[in-house]
Amino acid sequence: xxxxxxxxxxxxxxxxxxxxxxWADQLNNYLAVAAYLxxxxxxxxxxxxxxxxxxxxxxxxxxxxxxxxFKRDTNPKKMNLGVGAxxxxxxxxxxxxxxxxxxxxxxxxxxxxxxxxxxxLAEFSKACxxxxxxxxxxxxxxxxxxxxQTISGTGSLRVGANFVSRFHNASRxxxxxxxxxxxxxxxxxxxxxxxKAYSYYDPKTCGFDFKGALHDxxxxxxxxxxxxxxxxHNPTGxxxxxxxxxxxxxxxxxxxxxxxxxxxxQGFASGDIDRDAWAVRDxxxxxxxxxxxxxxxxxxxxxxxxxxxxxxxxxxxEEAKRVESQLKILIRPIYSNPPMNGARxxxxxxxxxxxxxxxxxxxxxxxxxxxxxxxxFVSNLKKExxxxxWQHVTEQIGMFCFTGLKPEQVERxxxxxxxxxxxxxxxxxxxxxxxxxxYLAHAxxxxxx
Amino acid sequence: xxxxELISFLSFFFFFLLACYxxxxxxxxxxxxxxxxxxxxxxxxxxxxxFKRDTNSKKMNLGVGAxxxxxxxxxxxxxxxxxxxxxxxxxxxxxxxxxxxLGDFNKACxxxxxxxxxxxxxxxxxxxxQTISGTGSLRIGANFLSRFHTVARxxxxxxxxxxxxxxxxxxxxxxxKAYRYYDPATCGFDFTGALDDxxxxxxxxxxxxxxxxHNPTGxxxxxxxxxxxxxxxxxxxxxxxxxxxxQGFASGDIDRDAWAVRYxxxxxxxxxxxxxxxxxxxxxxxxxxxxxxxxxxxEEAKRVESQLKILIRPIYSNPPMNGARxxxxxxxxxxxxSTxxxxxxxxxxxxxxxxxxLVTNLKKExxxxxWQHVIDQIGMFCFTGLKPEQVERxxxxxxxxxxxxxxxxxxxxxxxxxxYLAHAxxxxxx
Numbered sequence: 021x022x023x024x025x026x027x028x029x030x031x032x033x034x035x036x037x038x039x040x041x042x043w044a045d046q047l048n049n050y051l052a053v054a055a056y057l058x059x060x061x062x063x064x065x066x067x068x069x070x071x072x073x074x075x076x077x078x079x080x081x082x083x084x085x086x087x088x089x090f091k092r093d094t095n096p097k098k099m100n101l102g103v104g105a106x107x108x109x110x111x112x113x114x115x116x117x118x119x120x121x122x123x124x125x126x127x128x129x130x131x132x133x134x135x136x137x138x139x140x141l142a143e144f145s146k147a148c149x150x151x152x153x154x155x156x157x158x159x160x161x162x163x164x165x166x167x168x169q170t171i172s173g174t175g176s177l178r179v180g181a182n183f184v185s186r187f188h189n190a191s192r193x194x195x196x197x198x199x200x201x202x203x204x205x206x207x208x209x210x211x212x213x214x215x216k217a218y219s220y221y222d223p224k225t226c227g228f229d230f231k232g233a234l235h236d237x238x239x240x241x242x243x244x245x246x247x248x249x250x251x252x253h254n255p256t257g258x259x260x261x262x263x264x265x266x267x268x269x270x271x272x273x274x275x276x277x278x279x280x281x282x283x284x285x286q287g288f289a290s291g292d293i294d295r296d297a298w299a300v301r302d303x304x305x306x307x308x309x310x311x312x313x314x315x316x317x318x319x320x321x322x323x324x325x326x327x328x329x330x331x332x333x334x335x336x337x338e339e340a341k342r343v344e345s346q347l348k349i350l351i352r353p354i355y356s357n358p359p360m361n362g363a364r365x366x367x368x369x370x371x372x373x374x375x376x377x378x379x380x381x382x383x384x385x386x387x388x389x390x391x392x393x394x395x396x397f398v399s400n401l402k403k404e405x406x407x408x409x410w411q412h413v414t415e416q417i418g419m420f421c422f423t424g425l426k427p428e429q430v431e432r433x434x435x436x437x438x439x440x441x442x443x444x445x446x447x448x449x450x451x452x453x454x455x456x457x458x459y460l461a462h463a464x465x466x467x468x469x
Numbered sequence: 470x471x472x473x474e475l476i477s478f479l480s481f482f483f484f485f486l487l488a489c490y491x492x493x494x495x496x497x498x499x500x501x502x503x504x505x506x507x508x509x510x511x512x513x514x515x516x517x518x519x520f521k522r523d524t525n526s527k528k529m530n531l532g533v534g535a536x537x538x539x540x541x542x543x544x545x546x547x548x549x550x551x552x553x554x555x556x557x558x559x560x561x562x563x564x565x566x567x568x569x570x571l572g573d574f575n576k577a578c579x580x581x582x583x584x585x586x587x588x589x590x591x592x593x594x595x596x597x598x599q600t601i602s603g604t605g606s607l608r609i610g611a612n613f614l615s616r617f618h619t620v621a622r623x624x625x626x627x628x629x630x631x632x633x634x635x636x637x638x639x640x641x642x643x644x645x646k647a648y649r650y651y652d653p654a655t656c657g658f659d660f661t662g663a664l665d666d667x668x669x670x671x672x673x674x675x676x677x678x679x680x681x682x683h684n685p686t687g688x689x690x691x692x693x694x695x696x697x698x699x700x701x702x703x704x705x706x707x708x709x710x711x712x713x714x715x716q717g718f719a720s721g722d723i724d725r726d727a728w729a730v731r732y733x734x735x736x737x738x739x740x741x742x743x744x745x746x747x748x749x750x751x752x753x754x755x756x757x758x759x760x761x762x763x764x765x766x767x768e769e770a771k772r773v774e775s776q777l778k779i780l781i782r783p784i785y786s787n788p789p790m791n792g793a794r795x796x797x798x799x800x801x802x803x804x805x806x807s808t809x810x811x812x813x814x815x816x817x818x819x820x821x822x823x824x825x826x827l828v829t830n831l832k833k834e835x836x837x838x839x840w841q842h843v844i845d846q847i848g849m850f851c852f853t854g855l856k857p858e859q860v861e862r863x864x865x866x867x868x869x870x871x872x873x874x875x876x877x878x879x880x881x882x883x884x885x886x887x888x889y890l891a892h893a894x895x896x897x898x899x
Contacts, residue, residue: 070765071708071739075617078775081568081782105564113562127557132543134535135753171601174786187505206783278501309501323565324790335500345508352511353636356604359789360754
């Protein structure tokens with residue numbers, strides 16, 4: 021702020037000069053004060069225009085928090101077992117070769133970038149549903165289902181949640197297994213549904229609480245929505261056996277529940293896409309008209325491209341058309357139409373025989389490496405001298421493993437060994453390599469002996 | 470003999486009951502969606518559907534809101550192709566982006582809108598997240614308002630506005646209201662009507678402004694009018710939400726098109742801003758956009774950011790990478806950026822030229838109507854002023870397709886078909 025002292029005016033000897041200069045200086049003075057006041061007012065106004073004063077700092081994402089802490093750690097032996105993304109045996113992200121080939125094919129075609137339809141790329145949606153249901157499925161032959169492209173698994177679940185919220189007026193309740201993927205809860209909650217749970221994981225056995233599940237399910241009010249993980253349950257890795265699925269299917273039918281399958285790991289769990297889709301297909305055969313979410317994030321490594329599908333199995337073609345029209349009305353004011361790139365890649369792979377074959381081999385390799393790591397992990401623990409029963413590590417399936425470790429033990433693993441995982445003791449087996457599995461076993465033995 | 474009959478009768482009856490049971494049970498079980506009505510078809514898509522079915526070789530699709538070159542073909546910008554080649558050569562992985570998207574993209578996106586010397590950016594008092602193009606951006610904003618702007622539920626849209634604005638805000642839980650905007654008498658801006666309505670909007674309501682190239686009318690306020698609007702809006706203490714889907718595409722100059730947004734910021738409005746790269750980079754199906762909240766200070770921006778992430782995570786977890794990588798590469802690679810600026814100017818210039826040619830041809834046809842508005846309006850769309858019956862005739866008699874409100878996408882006009890269009894319009898308006 022510029023100030024002009026009246027005393028400085030006296031330096032000018034000539035009276036007319038004084039008067040002109042003094043006016044100028046006075047004007048300057050006033051302008052300076054005005055500017056000062058203006059900036060104060062502006063500041064005040066900005067304070068007034070604080071639209072978001074009441075907005076609290078939200079809690080950080082629990083899983084991202086793990087990765088953040090991992091990044092800050094300087095220990096060269098550090099391991100990130102929080103990340104839900106596949107890593108190769110060097111611990112590096114893995115882009116499938118069939119994906120690279122598909123990308124090259126697509127690039128060569130010099131396609132345009134025009135909007136996809138609201139429901140997405142038709143060839144993708146068709147291949148997506150065929151992958152899940154099997155190409156000879158009666159549902160697909162009769163045309164009594166609708167599959168739309170979505171923004172990976174999360175986008176699919178949210179579209180489903182919104183659809184159920186808007187059109188499934190018979191019930192507001194969604195039953196999740198206990199535990200379930202953390203994001204299921206806010207997805208259904210933000211869509212306006214109420215969250216409930218059924219027993220699923222047995223911490224005593226680190227396995228499936230079959231009796232508990234049946235018991236809880238038998239009490240679920242009719243027409244409630246029940247979410248089932250099709251394969252490779254997240255976060256536990258614990259899946260029902262086929263005979264157990266059959267009993268659940270019968271009970272769920274008896275309770276007249278609306279089944280919502282979340283299949284994020286088809287092919288990635290056992291290495292066999294048909295085996296991993298068995299539960300979904302069996303439920304359909306048993307007459308359940310299910311909702312189904314699919315993701316290609318893991319099984320095609322298309323994570324950031326956001327490729328997924330949402331399917332509604334209906335009574336007949338006419339109902340499928342009505343449902344389709346309403347799905348479009350729902351989607352249009354969320355994101356208008358889905359991103360094209362990932363869907364083109366997935367569609368190319370699924371619809372090109374050589375690429376499809378190559379993909380099946382690569383997805384089996386990923387699954388096999390996970391299974392191998394599980395086995396090496398257990399044999400290393402035994403070598404370390406651990407007397408605990410680690411059977412569950414090899415019985416669980418998919419990317420994740422519920423170790424059974426307690427929060428204090430997890431804490432020690434982080435602090436003493438720089439091994440990062442979520443507090444519930446879940447590790448991403450994808451983060452284990454033949455090079456670090458020994459260290460991991462050593463560390464886990466140290467905190468559990 | 471009787472026993473055999475009885476047994477066979479009973480067994481048939483038993484199987485008959487079993488069959489009924491399964492049929493009924495299956496029927497009963499299968500019908501979750503009996504009450505789901507067939508929804509109305511999308512009005513704009515309906516136009517394209519009908520266009521596709523038409524066999525007239527002279528047919529014109531003026532419904533589509535996507536740029537076409539002078540041969541009527543979709544246009545992929547050369548800077549986009551170059552960026553794609555650059556990206557492909559890097560053999561990048563496909564790991565998840567952060568919830569808020571690609572950091573480099575967000576930074577460049579904000580700079581494009583606000584200008585690189587923006588005080589807001591220097592003080593870090595804004596947060597920009599990558600979104601699923603313009604729609605995704607608006608919906609995140611709408612959800613954010615619904616959750617955190619608890620002082621008001623009302624969102625004021627200009628009359629008319631983009632059709633999708635209404636369900637976006639409504640599905641997010643807000644109430645829709647309107648302020649006067651388009652004057653059908655002049656096919657121009659109803660400035661007095663707008664000021665009058667805006668001056669009556671209850672304090673703290675949300676007001677939606679189209680930053681440039683108003684959709685669907687093509688009618689934009691002049692700078693002096695923007696200044697008055699800004700003053701009234703400030704006086705009414707309204708929360709400004711800018712929708713900028715056409716930066717660069719309107720006048721051909723990215724700074725000129727962003728002028729209103731930057732002016733409002735200078736005037737102290739802490740705005741919400743949605744940006745789309747669908748049109749100005751031709752990235753339509755890649756779904757590239759940004760959502761910005763201008764806050765009081767850096768600390769508030771951090772709080773807002775955390776809540777945006779909590780909101781986004783249960784919608785789609787994290788945004789698609791491909792388009793953001795392309796846009797980011799273009800914006801931050803000097804040669805690509807200058808190529809882009811040329812190409813976007815090229816697109817805007819072709820639109821402007823088509824507007825001029827349409828009017829010239831209408832005059833040549835002998836039309837005595839005042840078609841000045843076609844040239845005065847800006848951007849992809851033009852509110853012709855045609856009535857529904859005239860639109861109907863254009864569709865039926867001339868196979869010229871547009872939305873019922875008389876809106877045409879000038880992008881669908883080429884030097885090859887502008888004469889036919891002028892002829893057709895003259896026929897239905899003389």
